[in-house]
Amino acid sequence: MRVLLFGTCLVDTFFPEVGEATVRLLRRFGATPVFPKGQTCCGQPAFNAGHEADARTAAAHFLSVFDGDDPIVTPSGSCAAMVKHHYPDLFRGDPRMLAKAERAGERIHELTQFLVHVARAHEAGLRGKGRITYHSSCHLTRSLGVREEPLLLLRSMKGATFVPMPDAGRCCGFGGTFMAKLPEISCALAEEKAVSIEATGADTVTGCDSGCLMNIADAMKRRGTAVRVAHLAQLLAEGL
């Protein structure tokens, strides 16, 4: 099965290892991942800050790069949510683009959605190690409705112990442009998240959104916490 891989701007620029892990996972589970070279960003930063026209420019480019019928897979809950829920709003006045946007929304999968519902990876004998705790990102859970899939995958990893985090669903403070506009509050929220993570005694914290993980990693660095921060794709790929 041919799938189009949307790496996301954060993974592309800062966390290529997440992209590489995603490719390995997709190949392991029978998909042929293709990386359309023209891809850039889904447009969330502009959209969240109210700059609709600039968001539309980014979105139009995305839709042209990812045109077609192949499934799209992305290791980011917030980016998948952007395409699914907000792209149609951006193109309300343009029937041709609206149709593309709605189609893209149907075709896009966040990685764990694909791994569980299409690849049934949670039944495939995944492996892991150490004590892992999980931050459930806001857009992933509330916008996209992806709550169980990451947990199914985590719990299926033989050799790893999953330790639930207190208040796992509380926002880490990244919020896209929020971390730049109100950095003090953003840091305070990330700090609280770091404290929750430390309370679990885990050696690794994972999640499905690089923005969140980046924000959490920064807070833990400030606190000198020696907990590894890794995207779930990385942990799963390491166990292959």
Add this chain to the structure above:
Amino acid sequence: MSGADLAAHFLENAAKAAAGTHRVSGVEGLQGAIARIVPPDVPVHCPGVTEVEKAVAGLFADRRAEYAAAAVTVEEVFGAVAETGSLVCASEGGRAVQAGLLPSHHVAIVRRDHIFATLNDLFSAVASAPPTNLTLVTGPSRTADIELTLAIGVHGPEKLDVIVV
């Protein structure tokens, strides 16, 4: 739900809201409950208007017409709602609803057949022609304004006893 079940359901929910709950039958039962609940020698306000109130009014040595001067109000109320464990206090028939508000102890008597099963039952009955004042009373007065810590007994009664007869 049968009348008996309704009464039980009502009292169960009233108890959850920190009301004292009592179930009696007949005048003797009622008088016995009152004797247990109301301390002797305290100033009591009892309107003595309804049959139920008349049955107990004579028990009080120190009866006050002014509810503001009373420590306890003993009265029959309009009805109750089982769903929430609430009393329904209404100004119908010249009742002074605030008689159950000012004293620190409110003893409310409710007839078993005046218990509504649900809020919908109550409000569809009164929606077209409500009295001047209709108040649902559930437990004693309370607040959580200081550190969200529950404190019972603020401006309204500090103690509520409910008797189903």
Add this chain to the structure above:
Amino acid sequence: MSHGQTTLSFRENSVRALGDDALRAAMKQAADTFGTRRADAFAPVTAVEALRDRASAIREEVLKDLPGYVERFAASAARAGATVHRAKNATAAREIIARILSDRGAKRIVKGKSMVSEEVDLNAHLEAAGMEVVETDLGEYIIQMEGEAPSHIIVPAIHKNRRQVGKLFAERLGVPYSEDPQVLTKIARKALREKFLTADAGISGANFAAADTGSIVLFTNEGNGRMVTTVPPLHVAILSIEKMIPSLADLPDFIRLLPRSATGQPITSYVSVITGPRKPGDATGAKELHIVLLDNGRTEILAGESRDILKCIRCGACMNVCPVYRTVGGHSYGWTYPGPMGLILTALLTGMAKSHPVVDASTLCGACVEVCPVRVPLVPLILQLRRRKVREGFSGPMEKRGMALFGKVAASPFLFALGQRLAALFWPVVRVLGGKDVAGRLPAPARVPFRRKAS
């Protein structure tokens, strides 16, 4: 609105709040408590989603013809013997109420909690006219004594701890110091009892107004709301026009939702339904009832794209779960209404020029949408306001240019790749330019970005 904090200085306010350890501790405890209580309260309720759907539908029905419902309410209330006044704005509301009171020589006024009265700054106006205004809700009583504004729409003194309240009472009331909430509550009971019994008038808000019968409905716990509305001879109720429900028969679902959403109670100690003043044959009720219906910008909101905020029933559930609110508290928002519903209403009622910073006070996490009992689309409303902020020119020139550049780079793989290379090459410079608050929190770009590895 407290100690000179304005909406425009939201960021500065929040930084100050972050450094206030007592406030942080109080807000953290509150957030944890609200979470547990709300969950416990809804646990035994079957079909919660259907309940929310019904309540949401009732509110939407009302908004379809709000002016019609308001007219019907006014007529019904007048038939029930109340005097109904329409206040177009805050000034009108203050003047109407002051006149009602001064015409009757009212000097001592007891007040139940009313956020709308804060919105129009009523107390200061009445006090300037020589009246004694006594806040009787315990939380309001505390902050009135402290000279502060409420920081939460349900629990006004949530930002205070018991030691602060104990100290306040000891200083102002001359009572022995105690930090026991039970003791402090009894002190307030005693102090306020006399005020209730000697007041010339009572002012209250209302949670709902039933159009069919002209009834107002108050959800209270302390008994002060009942005192204020039935003990003094004169009762003035002020409420904003969006509080309408069609009929008292619509009340049950709100009784099931509002207390659980607000404080985690299955029902408040008291739900009072007041229909007109005392009538011949009554022994309950104020002799005179005046109802002031406040517009103050709602008609305009109703006509615009953000009308769904008018569905709000003021339960406070959204602020209880908001990561921003629970970190910086209500005073940071600089006006009457904080948290998610608050920032939306503030921007709409006070205008983008005065309040655009609070529009950014959200991570768009959606926790509020999850708990809103009447399904107000809070996150879409915030996004809408951000688009409006940009359209009306309040987003700042650097941001506008930055976003335009973003658009161009996002539409050009060449520029995007170039941007990556430059960022990686000049990262130390980017860090300095971007500041330690923002760029300083990002890792260095990967030496080889994913696009060059992906085949």
